[in-house]
Amino acid sequence: MASKNIMIVGVGGQGSLLASKLLGRLLVDEGYDVKVSEVHGMSQRGGSVVTYVKFGDKVYSPVIEEGEADFIVSFEKLEAARYIRNLKKDGTVIVNTQQIDPMPVIIGSTAYPAGILDEITAKGVQVDAIDALSLASEAGSAKACNIVLMGRLAKYFDIPYEKWESAIEKIVKPAFIEINKKAFALGYNN
Amino acid sequence: MKELLIGNAALARGLYEAGCAVISSYPGTPSTEITEEFAKFSDAYCEWAPNEKVAMETAFGASLRGKRSVCCMKHVGLNVAADPLFTMSYTGVNAGMVICVADDPGMHSSQNEQDSRHYAVAAKVPMLEPADSQEALDFAKIAFELSEQFDTPVFIKMCTRVAHSQSIVEKGERIEVTREYVKNPQKYIMAPANAIKRHPLVEERTQKLTAYAETSPLNRIEEGNGSYDFGIITSSTSYQYVKEVFGDSVSVLKLGMVNPLPVQLIKDFAAKVGTVYVIEELDPIIETHCKINGVKVIGKEKFSLLGEFSQKTIAQAFDLPAKESVGTDTAVPVRPPMMCAGCPHRGMYYVLAKNKITVLGDIGCYTLGSMPPLNALDMTLCMGASVSGLHGYNKAGGTDTENKTVCVIGDSTFMHSGVTGLINIAYNQSNSTVIILDNSITGMTGHQQNPTTGYNIKGDPAGKVNLEALCYSIGINSVRVVDPYNLEECEKVLKEELAKNEPSVIISRRPCVLLKYVKPKKPLSVNPDKCRGCKRCMKFGCPAISFREGHAVVDNTLCIGCGVCAGLCPFDAFEKEGE
Numbered sequence: 001m002a003s004k005n006i007m008i009v010g011v012g013g014q015g016s017l018l019a020s021k022l023l024g025r026l027l028v029d030e031g032y033d034v035k036v037s038e039v040h041g042m043s044q045r046g047g048s049v050v051t052y053v054k055f056g057d058k059v060y061s062p063v064i065e066e067g068e069a070d071f072i073v074s075f076e077k078l079e080a081a082r083y084i085r086n087l088k089k090d091g092t093v094i095v096n097t098q099q100i101d102p103m104p105v106i107i108g109s110t111a112y113p114a115g116i117l118d119e120i121t122a123k124g125v126q127v128d129a130i131d132a133l134s135l136a137s138e139a140g141s142a143k144a145c146n147i148v149l150m151g152r153l154a155k156y157f158d159i160p161y162e163k164w165e166s167a168i169e170k171i172v173k174p175a176f177i178e179i180n181k182k183a184f185a186l187g188y189n190n
Numbered sequence: 191m192k193e194l195l196i197g198n199a200a201l202a203r204g205l206y207e208a209g210c211a212v213i214s215s216y217p218g219t220p221s222t223e224i225t226e227e228f229a230k231f232s233d234a235y236c237e238w239a240p241n242e243k244v245a246m247e248t249a250f251g252a253s254l255r256g257k258r259s260v261c262c263m264k265h266v267g268l269n270v271a272a273d274p275l276f277t278m279s280y281t282g283v284n285a286g287m288v289i290c291v292a293d294d295p296g297m298h299s300s301q302n303e304q305d306s307r308h309y310a311v312a313a314k315v316p317m318l319e320p321a322d323s324q325e326a327l328d329f330a331k332i333a334f335e336l337s338e339q340f341d342t343p344v345f346i347k348m349c350t351r352v353a354h355s356q357s358i359v360e361k362g363e364r365i366e367v368t369r370e371y372v373k374n375p376q377k378y379i380m381a382p383a384n385a386i387k388r389h390p391l392v393e394e395r396t397q398k399l400t401a402y403a404e405t406s407p408l409n410r411i412e413e414g415n416g417s418y419d420f421g422i423i424t425s426s427t428s429y430q431y432v433k434e435v436f437g438d439s440v441s442v443l444k445l446g447m448v449n450p451l452p453v454q455l456i457k458d459f460a461a462k463v464g465t466v467y468v469i470e471e472l473d474p475i476i477e478t479h480c481k482i483n484g485v486k487v488i489g490k491e492k493f494s495l496l497g498e499f500s501q502k503t504i505a506q507a508f509d510l511p512a513k514e515s516v517g518t519d520t521a522v523p524v525r526p527p528m529m530c531a532g533c534p535h536r537g538m539y540y541v542l543a544k545n546k547i548t549v550l551g552d553i554g555c556y557t558l559g560s561m562p563p564l565n566a567l568d569m570t571l572c573m574g575a576s577v578s579g580l581h582g583y584n585k586a587g588g589t590d591t592e593n594k595t596v597c598v599i600g601d602s603t604f605m606h607s608g609v610t611g612l613i614n615i616a617y618n619q620s621n622s623t624v625i626i627l628d629n630s631i632t633g634m635t636g637h638q639q640n641p642t643t644g645y646n647i648k649g650d651p652a653g654k655v656n657l658e659a660l661c662y663s664i665g666i667n668s669v670r671v672v673d674p675y676n677l678e679e680c681e682k683v684l685k686e687e688l689a690k691n692e693p694s695v696i697i698s699r700r701p702c703v704l705l706k707y708v709k710p711k712k713p714l715s716v717n718p719d720k721c722r723g724c725k726r727c728m729k730f731g732c733p734a735i736s737f738r739e740g741h742a743v744v745d746n747t748l749c750i751g752c753g754v755c756a757g758l759c760p761f762d763a764f765e766k767e768g769e
Contacts, residue, residue: 012527028192033358034194034356034357034358035322038355038356039298045527045555046528047525060433061431061434061500062430065501065502066502066513067514067515078522084515084517087515088514089515103525103526103562104562106733106737107563107728108725108728111523112523113520113521113523119520120516125516133747142747
């Protein structure tokens, strides 16, 4: 099979590394060749962050370029717009409706673009918007947004639900497994 | 068992399996995880050194004693360690020694884009360059074998994409290697009389290594299926991009050893494929080698000297069609990195910006103080340069600058190479005020211990440098400690120290808010009845404070309750939840 490409985008500190770890673990267990490319260091400090997850029979390049992503999972509205060029023409955007102001907006040098998701939808992109922050809080921790969004992503895959749960068990510290399973279920079912 | 590992973790595993017994490094993105991952093994010694020169000399000492050793650093760290490097090329090693260096094309987290391969060429030291995690693991073992076989330190060069991309690896077992130490002054005392006899051996070694490169499995030809009438010479992550674009349709010479480079292998490849493209990130090292040896290649006239490549770069260069994509018409505001909510550096920067102080900066999280709205920095060059630069600035500026200029440097960077600059200030007496931003950790690279924290790489109690006592002992007589959450105190002490006609140090001390032992307090909120929308708090640049519908709002998922903003508000609009 040709490789499938998933981009996880968001704001540094939102937990994209754990989400990509979950996908990596799951996809290796499923027997795929997998590459995951992360950003470390300076960009993590509240900046825009991007993680590439690619899987298939054989994956060469670890990066996802313009027009190559089957899925963009965005932890924040604006970040979905920032990376929309990377989406394939028939790709899907899963987006947390949370708004986090970047510094140029905070200091008032520019405005947070209103209706950015509507604009993307109007261009024919399939947008699956979800209030992951509320669902994560419902699960017991606002920090579990990442796993709520993984739950939503799981709906688009043929991989059995139990396999996702077992991958969560393998990568999350025991004390947080229940919260994360709940967050995953809320993302999957809402 | 098959496991998904980042290149750095795979490299650490390979070094471990090869019997590395001592590893000494200084953290630096994208190299840090090699040493951090290695620290998880209990049966080998591992440490953070104060800087890369110390790390490399420590590794050299371990090799001399007969144990396989390693030092790791980012590309600019190799500048710091260049002194021992060039002469270790002459002494060679006893047990194998490997130097891991990670370049950062695209400057994800660096101040320049230098190409470390130049050092391998200049120091005449072999360099291996893996293209994925499995190669990183395998090359570590080969590097130690080459080191002992050819009596030389060996480089393993990573780049951001290989260092931080996870791919699948198979692990092996660890071996133990010990060599006897035998006194050998002609080999290990590099005074002129001995060194002059070692130099020809270095040149001979390069000849032998070139012969090795001709047939080594590190360099391999992948025959294409004949769809294209050209061939490609490439290495590292560029190889992956080439394969992504062309698959098996084009012949590729994939180089795993980038110094010394083979000659005959390249000539034979070129004779077979006709036109040859060289695809390498940053500088034309392979291209120049080909041209010197009379092989006509197309390189940097088609592929940039700047930044990272990708499959898109390569497809474009060969005029292949672009992939269809969708854009937005609305401009998307940039989201640069910034200091965290509650970051202790912010308070000191606010005071400096408010007083319009000229600030010479250094390398770390606190470099982010240069960003709006604080715009607090005037200069950032390299590790330690703030302190020595301030001395020169004040020697040139005299009374015009001394009372309105400071430098800022973090605790770890101060240990790395700031202390020598401070010794110069004390020795040559410039009227300079040095601010040490002591957040009790190496922050930017992800929380590494350092000589001021009192803990070692494994988190066990260790020696602890007392910054105040150090400053006094080198001859700084005015040393003050302030809490950067206390803006009034910071401003008062800053003014007092700048007014003094002697060298002085201000230690701005509060631990990084991301440290586990720093417990966040309840987030603040803005009382909309009290907030008058004056935006004074917005000048503080805290990411947890935004301005919506005429007044400030606090994001309670980001706020850690430091309360500094409350002191800035003239209308007492910031309130603690439940109060």
